[in-house]
Amino acid sequence: MVSSGGDTRRRALAVCLVAAFMTGLDVSIVNVALPSIRDGLHASEDGLQWTLSGYALTFGLLLVPAGRLGDSRSRRTVFLWGVALFTLSSLACGLAWNMHVLIVARLVQGMAAGMLNPQVSGLIQQMFQGYERGRAFGALGATIGVSTAAGPLIGGALVSVFGPDFGWRWVFLVNLPIGMVLLPLAWRLLPRPQLVHRRPESMDPVGVLLLGIGVAGLLLPFIQRHQWESAAKWLLVPAALVVLVGFVVWERLYRREPLVNLALFRKRSYSLGSVIALFYFAGFTGIFFIFTLYLQSGRGYSALAAGLAITPFALGSASAALLGGHLVSRLGRRLVAIGLSMVIVGLLATMEATALVPGQAVGLATALPLLLAGMGSGLVIAPNQAITLSEVPPEGGGSAAGVLQTGQRLGTAIGIAAVGSVFFGGLGEGWPTAFRHGLAVVVTSVAIALAAALYDLIRTHHDTKTHPDPGREGLQPGGDP
Known part of the structure; x- marks a missing residue:
């Protein structure tokens, strides 16, 4: 029997996950629509770049302040304002008549995403404990993995269905029905303001x-x-x-x-978890960037075909993230280390597949290696977030999640720049070689994250031998150094 309170929390979690999916989707869905936007609005390269980077910039800037605002006042209220602003800015993007309007709307859309995301993590911290919290973060990890990896597929499908003239507009307008359904559900299901820890302190x-x-x-x-x-x-x-x-x-x-409780960084679970997130996201998001470029520009794939080629990663990530949510309370950081190792093996196999099958069939040849890498990714993102936030008091969950996600945004920006520079620098040797060079940078970044996870495991093993604690939870492998 599941209590009605449990049912309400599950429905509230579903609302949070849909919001996370919506904001995560807009990180990657726009990539395949850029050629249509360029033709439709006569956009310059600068304008197209700001369509992508403007969203990432304002997204990253709002995470920590919005997380603190939700902790101090009301996560539900900030969440509702974030959904409303995201929906309206998506409408403005879809109706944009020139690049200036589109860029401003994307900046606002990024701000709304930055408002929403820390509330999701904070609400999970607030509503769930222990094993249930691990499962909830597992569902969040699956959502993040699917939204990021499925963005090119969904974007490609919309451009194909509605055509190059209007397809790019539907890439943004698809958020409208989602937002309109989310608002009343969030109002009804999310914890009321009086249930949120309130602090009179300054912002x-x-x-x-x-x-x-x-x-x-x-x-x-x-x-x-x-x-x-x-x-x-x-x-x-x-x-x-x-x-x-x-x-x-x-x-x-x-x-x-x-604004940020610096004492959190004295907890090994939080400090090393943040390092793992920073370096993993520096590699993780670069995969989609160079793979879609390689397929579309180097192998003549359509936007839809390129999106389909990355789908194995999304499927692997979603399925493994749900499993990771069940296992993280038992395996702790070991699960993250296993996932990172799987990502490295999968990406090395992807590099080998592009060398063996450099032609049009490369999308099929990389399907299994990307599936393995995606499964590894699913065992990294959600479990690492659950472990990193495991020792954070629920009343500070939004701020702590905001700092963690800011590190992820920084990692994403730096990683795409590094991977992209190596990728474009290697084009003189051919598209397959450039792609493998870019993947080598991704593997290096993931390997650094793995080193941090292994260091945590070694320290935890040493601490356990020195100070045995049979009641220690797998969800908290770090603790104070």
Whole structure:
């Protein structure tokens, strides 16, 4: 028998997962529509780049402040405003009559996504405990994996069905019915404001400003690496690091409740989990970027065919993420290490497949290796998030999730820049060789994440031998160093 309270929490979780799917989809769905947008709105390369990078920029900037706002006031309220803003900005994107309107709408859409995502993690922290929390994060991981990997497939299908003139508009307009259904369901099912821990403390405006400037300074050179040709852009990176050091100093000295609880980083589960997320996302999202380019530009695949070719990764990720949610409380960080190893093996096999079958059948040849890599990915994202947030108090779940996801956004931007640079630099040797060079960068980044996971396992084994604790949960393999 499942209690009515359990039923309500499951329905509330479903609402959160649909919102996560919607925002995750818009990270990758636009890629295959770029040629249609260029023709339909006579867009420049700069305009197309901002259509992608503008969303990523504002997404990353809002994560931590929005997470803190939800923790301090009401996650439900911030969630509702985020859904409403995302739906309206999607409408504006779909109806855009020129590139300026589209870019502004995408910036707002990214802000709405940044408002929504930390609330999802915070609400899971709030509504579930222990084993159930692991399963909920498993469902979230499956959702993230499917939305990111299925974006090119769904986008390609929409462009094919509605044609190049209107298909790109439906890439954005598809969010309207989702948002319109989400709003009343979220209003009815999500925990009411009075159930959320409320704090009268300041929102730390100086901390918000310093973190925003630092994150923007780090992101901009990478997301504008091709359009901003001057090498002076890289001066923003050390300047941003100086600002972020100032942010850390401010947070330590701030007398009231700081924007980010730096004590979290003294917990090995949180600090190493954040490192794993940073490096894994630096590699993970680069796969879709170079694979769709390789298939469409190098092998003449249509947008729909390229989307279908990446589907095995999405299927593997979704299925394994659900399994990972069940196993994480028992296996802990070992599960993440297994997943990272599977990703590396799958990507190495993908590289070998492109060497053996360099022609039109490459999409079929890479299906099984990508399925294996996708299954590994499903055992990484959700379990790592569950472990990383396992020692975070529920009342601070949104802020902690916001910091974790900001690291993921930074990793994504830096990783795509690094993978893309190597990929484009190798085009002189042919598309298959360039693709393998790009994948080598992805594998290196994932290997660093694996090293961090193995370090955590070694430390945990040492701590267990030194201070045996038979009651220790697998979901908390790190603890205080």
